[in-house]
Amino acid sequence: MSLTVIKLGSSVVVDEDGALRRDSLASLVATLAVRHGAGERFVLVSSGAIARGVRELGLAARPTTMDALQAASAVGQGRLFRDWDDLFAAEGRTAAQVLLTRYDLGDREAFVNARRTLHRLVELGAVPVINENDTTTTEEISFGDNDLLAAQIAMLLGADRLVLLTSTDGLFTADPRRDPDARLVDEVRDVEQALADHDVGTTTSSLGTGGMRSKALAADMAAAAGIPTVVANGLRPDAIRRVLAGEAEGTRFVAGDAxxxxFKLWLRYARPSRGTIEIDAGARRALTAEDTSLLPVGVVGVTGDFKAGDAVEIRCAGEAVAKGISGYASGALRRVAGERTARVRELLPTAPEEAVHRDRLVLL
Known part of the structure; x- marks a missing residue:
């Protein structure tokens, strides 16, 4: 049984006036229903709640303040899921609403619970329709855009494929709206190189928050889990059928081995960092070349206020080296920074030997 995570941008779900693109979405759902009947399974990550709320509230434009955005989302989320529920019901399928925040994926226990729930919904034959819980998120705990949320969901579920549907045909060599010579990039094997080679910006529609850069970064995240990604035009009538059939459509981001x-995917991409540990060159060499834990003796500086069990970024000479779960609170680590193990035991007898254990660390 294959599992595909499909993210639909706001411009695919609603038009510029915030009205649902019902005919387009009905065609997409009909395609999914046929393949669902053949044993394939799907999880949707749907943008558009705020845009739907803006229309329902009669606002002239998308709000810019957090409280107004949350108010629009509170109105739009229910209407948007009702739309999806009606569309799937018309095809004899069951949709399930799931609202998430970054906290739900940043906390390991909540992450595992979310995975279990989504897997169970899929096993029961439902189609989860996921959106960020914009009514309660703040800037500190928001995903920023649903491209990154979709990538995290794909990694969480171990999906076979991630599809990002937008209002453009894929990644171009330049902005096709400004450069008539811009060409569609059929395949990307190295996301960092693609970002460097092409004019990949963050320009968005008035409806959403993403952009082609966020889609490329989401594809890079999925690639780390061995999941290929396709970015395609969700407004093209036959696009989703062609993507699911493996035909050439949009831009395909190739994934290598996971x-x-x-756990390390969760740590790298879902767990937010609460501080920074600066290390010396010897500690960097031990982490990167010898696969060791980080000991207090290699620590030269601590930034931020964090607790034991929080995620921290590990840097050397200002360059990000790793991310890990700290065994120390920031104050305690400052106290023993640069000290050898024997001295650490004198100063803090109950403290762990490792500042960050190698099993709770991922190299960047």
């Missing part, structure tokens, strides 16, 4: 375990 690089990390589920």
């Amino acid at each position: 690089r990390w375990s589920s």
Whole structure:
């Protein structure tokens, strides 16, 4: 049984006036229903709640303040899910609403619970329709855009494929709206190189928050889990059928072998960092070349206020080296920074030997 995570941008879900693109979405759902009947399974990540709320509230434009955005989302989320529920019901399928915040994926226990729930919904034959819980999120705990949320959901579920549907045909060599010579990039094997080679910006529609850069970064995240990504035009009538059939459509981001375990993927991409540990060159060499834990003796500086168990970024000479779960609170680590193990035991007898254990660390 294959599992595909499909993210639909706001411009695919609603038009510029915030009205649902019902005919387009009905065609997409009909395609999914046919393949669902053949045993394939799907999870949707749907933008458009705020845009739907803006229309329902009669606002002239998308709000810019957090409280107004949350108010629009509170109105729009229910209407948007009702739309999806009606569309799937017309095809004899069951949709399930799931609202998430970054906290739900940043906390390991909540992450595992979300995975279990989504897997159970899929096993029961439902189609989860996921959106960020904009009514309660703040800037500190928001995903920023649903491209990154979709990538995290794909990694969480171990999906076979991630599809990002937008209002453009894919990644171009330049902005096609400004450069008539811009060409569609059919395949990307190195996201960093693609970002450097092409004019990949963050320009968005008035409805959403994403852009082609966020889609490329989401594809890079999925690639780390061995999941290929396709970015395609969700407004093209036959696009989703062609993507699911493996035909050439949009831009395909190739994934290599999965690089990390589920825990390290969660740590790298879902767990927010609460501070920074600066290390010396010897500690960097030990981490990167010898696969060791980080000991207090290699620590030269601590930035931020964090607790034991929080995620921290590990840097050397200002360059990000790793991310890990700290065994120390920031105050305690400052006290023993640069000290050898024997001295650490004198100063803090109950403290762990490792500042960050190698099993709770991922190299960047």
